[in-house]
Amino acid sequence: MASQVAPSNIVVGSIVWVEDPEAAWIDGEVKQIAGEEITIKCKEKTVVAKASNVNPKDPEFPSSGVEDMTRLAYLHEPGVLQNLKCRFDMNDIYTYTANILIAVNPFQRLPHLYANNMMEKYKGAALGELSPHPFAIADSAYRQMITEQISQAILVSGESGAGKTESTKMLMQYLAFMGGKVNNTEERSVEQKVLESNPVLEAFGNAKTVRNNNSSRFGKFVEIQFNEWGRISGAAIRTYLLERSRVCQVSDPERNYHCFYMLCAAPLENSMASEIREDFLLFV
Numbered sequence: 464m465a466s467q468v469a470p471s472n473i474v475v476g477s478i479v480w481v482e483d484p485e486a487a488w489i490d491g492e493v494k495q496i497a498g499e500e501i502t503i504k505c506k507e508k509t510v511v512a513k514a515s516n517v518n519p520k521d522p523e524f525p526s527s528g529v530e531d532m533t534r535l536a537y538l539h540e541p542g543v544l545q546n547l548k549c550r551f552d553m554n555d556i557y558t559y560t561a562n563i564l565i566a567v568n569p570f571q572r573l574p575h576l577y578a579n580n581m582m583e584k585y586k587g588a589a590l591g592e593l594s595p596h597p598f599a600i601a602d603s604a605y606r607q608m609i610t611e612q613i614s615q616a617i618l619v620s621g622e623s624g625a626g627k628t629e630s631t632k633m634l635m636q637y638l639a640f641m642g643g644k645v646n647n648t649e650e651r652s653v654e655q656k657v658l659e660s661n662p663v664l665e666a667f668g669n670a671k672t673v674r675n676n677n678s679s680r681f682g683k684f685v686e687i688q689f690n691e692w693g694r695i696s697g698a699a700i701r702t703y704l705l706e707r708s709r710v711c712q713v714s715d716p717e718r719n720y721h722c723f724y725m726l727c728a729a730p731l732e733n734s735m736a737s738e739i740r741e742d743f744l745l746f747v
């Protein structure tokens with residue numbers, strides 16, 4: 464096997480990122496290169512690392528980060544993490560990598576990001592013109608559907624607790640805003656029904672886990688149909704792979720599906736809840 468040597472852009476005096484067991488990556492200055500071993504002087508310690516665990520650091524990285532990762536000088540793991548962290552510290556939880564939106568869960572409400580005037584702002588704006596946002600992704604998909612007359616798909620992925628459910632709700636909210644009808648009748652519109660289906664689906668398919676207090680224990684394919692004028696004409700929600708074992712087997716500190724606790728907590732005078740409780744032998 465060929466021995467690993469330092470990349471050509473790493474020389475004595477270079478500022479680099481080196482892997483760290485606690486902080487993931489720390490930065491420092493290269494003091495010595497001996498074959499595949501690099502000695503780096505970091506803030507609190509001196510590290511000797513293999514060349515494969517060292518990456519160059521951009522000395523001109525802007526203090527407020529960049530909105531699109533493709534503008535980074537180095538698109539490697541420490542570069543991406545530094546940018547996400549630096550933006551997150553300023554409550555900028557969204558960042559693009561070209562037309563992919565990366566969301567970092569803020570674990571706090573940031574209402575200014577989702578106010579009604581924000582949807583108005585993103586309407587018709589080209590992707591990248593305004594700050595990265597799920598509304599921009601939804602707007603771009605909506606406009607492509609209109610101009611190209613082709614169905615569009617938005618894939619939301621991430622580990623448990625990353626914020627998929629919340630991001631999906633923003634996307635749906637924006638599509639309802641763009642494709643909703645002015646409703647003068649008593650009957651609820653399709654988009655209202657789609658948005659209102661979320662709490663019901665979450666009651667029966669979401670539960671508290673060690674990673675997320677409101678974890679979806681099923682997969683979901685939401686289809687929103689639009690007519691030729693770009694108005695919502697129908698919707699379908701298909702669900703997959705509900706974790707059924709949770710109904711009868713829950714390991715502490717996780718919980719059963721929300722509906723179980725809602726049923727137990729319903730007031731005694733609620734006759735429908737009482738009937739269901741009796742049917743399922745739930746005595747509260």
Ligand SMILES: Nc1ncnc2c1ncn2[C@@H]1O[C@H](COP(=O)(O)OP(=O)(O)OP(=O)(O)O)[C@@H](O)[C@H]1O
Pocket residue numbers: 568569570571572573621622623624625626627628629630675676677678679680
């Ligand atoms: N944009 C956001 N703003 C505020 N809080 C958020 C946001 N995204 C996520 N959260 C918080 O993080 C929690 C977990 O997010 P969410 O349920 O969307 O994760 P998930 O990726 O769908 O997880 P799972 O795969 O377990 O269902 C939410 O209940 C909410 O408290």
